[in-house]
Amino acid sequence: MKVEQIAIFLENKSGRMAEITATLAQNGINIRAMSLADTADFGILRLIVNDTDKARKVLKDSGFTVGTTQVLVAEVSDKPGGLAHVLQIIKEGNLNIEYMYAFTQKSGGTGLIIFRFDELDRAIELLAKEHIRLLSGDEVYAI
Amino acid sequence: MIYNEEYETMPRQALEALQLKRLQKQIARVYATVPYYAGKMDEAGVTPADIKTLADIQKLPFTTKEDLRKNYPFGLFTVPMEEVVRIHASSGTTGQPTVVGYTKKDIKMWAELMARSLNAAGAHAKDTIHNAYGYGLFTGGLGAHYGAEELGATVVPISGGNSKRQIMLMKDFKSTVLLCTPSYALNLAETMVDMGVDPKDLALKVGVFGAEPWSENMREEIQAKLGIKAIDIYGLSEIIGPGVAVECIEEQKGLHIMEDHFLAEIVDPDTFAPLALGEKGELVFTTLTKEAFPVIRYRTKDFSRIITTPCSCGRSFYKMEKVTGRSDDMMIIRGVNVFPSQIEHVLMSIEGVEPHYLIIVDRKGNLDTLEVQVEVSEAIFSDEIKQLENLTKRIQTEIKDLLGVSCKATLVEPKTIQRSEGKAQRVIDKRKI
Structure with a gap:
């Protein structure tokens, strides 16, 4: 149920995002989901791609600092209250979300929320118990 | 390992007597041959005859980089140019370059000091020494080179730059000793990682690093990353180049000053008043034996202190604490x-x-x-x-x-x-x- 996400350190300089996406494009890597966290001085780009190992390698070879983290991808119904329901479960379970971001699928009427928890295993257990569907890595990479 | 047992382990009393004898001779010679020094001494009201004890050196005026610049290029040489066999010069990034000269005897003495230094670092005749100090006007490359040859080791005169080639050659030649600046040693370690070369595949056992101040933590970093012992060597071209002082591999704590050739003092960096042994201040050197370009009380701008505690390696030379900074860098x-x-x-x-x-x-x-x-x-x-x-x-x-x-x-x-x-x-x- 754990999904691999890569994170890339970015200085606030123009053109860095373009360099990353160009590197990925040249190597035939497709981005599944992304989010950019930024501060005044630097940013962290988080990506889920179709080939984590390859992406990591080509970015490192291009001189970027790349880390890998495990996240959870939860399916929520694409209607008002869908996300609120999941967050209520997390709150009641006393789980702390480090960060989260969302994307929607092309079809199927569900939204996908990516969560980063410190207590990953407990989160899996809790969400499964409440019948929240978590996507496997292979499912996400193949979207 | 001690290269010149007679001098390096000389009892303190005999050593200090030797220093005084050499100092008196040196001051008399400089006074007689270099008008600039003679003028400064006259101004200070001191003559060579006033030097009766080692402490009397405090009567002499200091020499600074400014004095060297004023006498650019050869004004402070004591011998005619036909006796000068080598010139080195500082890079001159902060102004006019400072130029130093060597007689045949100076070069020989310097080679011995570098051989002593390498030996103190654990290197010997069987070693292959990868010398990545820059060759040229900078004293690092040639100074280390002559010392390594004097020691009888095999020298690879690679000079600086082209890190990948350096690593390939160190590996192929099975070099055992690395000579370069500490920052370049880290650069090499990083390049090895990029190349996928494991430092364990190299035969390196020790590195002798100098020409810039570096911290104890940096030593640990180099030792861990390259899997070698990192030895600090000290020198500056105005005194002779590398080989003025060096750590022994036994303790790696404090650098033994080659006291039979150099007299060290520590002075207050603001008032220039002499400080007691053990106090921290600016290092000042007087060359006792150099012929072509002797310096009297040269203010190095390097910060250190003198350590008098006897060392387990057996050398009687006092040590100077690792230089932690320069008043230039301050x-x-x-x-x-x-x-x-x-x-x-x-x-x-x-x-x-x-x-x-x-x-x-x-x-x-x-x-x-x-x-x-x-x-x-x-x-x-x-x-x-x-x-x-x-x-x-x-x-x-x-x-x-x-x-x-x-x-x-x-x-x-x-x-x-x-x-x-x-x-x-x-x-x-x-x-x-």
Whole structure:
């Protein structure tokens, strides 16, 4: 149920995002989901791609600092209250979300929320118990 | 291992008697042959006959880089040019270059000092010495080269630059000793990682590093990354070049000064008053035996202190503490004296922080600002903003705690800080530009 996400350190300089996406494009890597966290001085780009190992390698070879983290991808119904329901479960379970971001699928009427928890295993257990569907890595990479 | 047992282990009393004899002879010769020195002595009202004890050296005026510049190029040479067999010069980035000369005997003496130094670092005739100090006007390359040959070792005169080729040759030649600046040693270690070369595949056992001040933490970093012992060597071209003082591999703590050839003093960096043995201040050297270009009480601008505790290696030479900074490097930030090596010390004590950093000093309004740029390695990178912010806060706090100056720590992408192939550029002081 754990999904691999890569994170890339970015200085606030123009053109860095373009360099990353160009590197990925040249190597035939497709981005599944992304989010950019930024501060005044630097940013962290988080990506889920179709080939984590390859992406990591080509970015490192291009001189970027790349880390890998495990996240959870939860399916929520694409209607008002869908996300609120999941967050209520997390709150009641006393789980702390480090960060989260969302994307929607092309079809199927569900939204996908990516969560980063410190207590990953407990989160899996809790969400499964409440019948929240978590996507496997292979499912996400193949979207 | 002691190269010249007779001199290096000479009892203190005999050594000091030898120093006095050599000092008297040297001062008399300089007074007679260099009008500039004679003029300065006359002005100070001192004659060679006034030097009756070693302490009498304090009566003599200091020599500074300014004196050397005034006499550019050969004004302070004591011998006619036909007796000078070699010229070296400083890079002159801070002004006119300072030029030094050597007679045949000087070169021979220097080679012996470098052979002693390499021997003290554990190198011997069977070693293959990879000499990555720059060859040319800089004293590092040729100075180390002659010493390695004097020792009877095999020298690879690679000079600086082209790190990948350096690593390939060290591997193929099974070099056992590496000579370069400490910052270049780290550059080589990093290049090995990029090339997929495991330092264990090399035959290196020891490195003798000098030409720039470096911290204890940097030593640990080099030792861990290259799997070698890192030995500090000290020297400056105005005195002779590398080989003025060196650590012994037995203790790696304090550098034995080649006292049979150089007389060391420590003075207060502001008042220039002599300080007692063991006190910290500016190092001052007088050459006792050099022929072509002797210097009298040369102010090095390097900060150290003299250690008189007997050393387990058996040498009777006093040691100087590892140089932690130069008055040249010293930055005065909001009235506080700051050495780059102190910042390096803080950075190296934080796990995962790479020894690649840049210090930027600027002035905003009337206030000095200090920024420390640190590269984000995988070891310290996190996908969470707060972790990275904690890291910058920690650097800021520790620098503030140690130095009493607030700074801004900035994380930068890997390999964006320029790598050194010689002396590392660690500080950009925009206040001066």
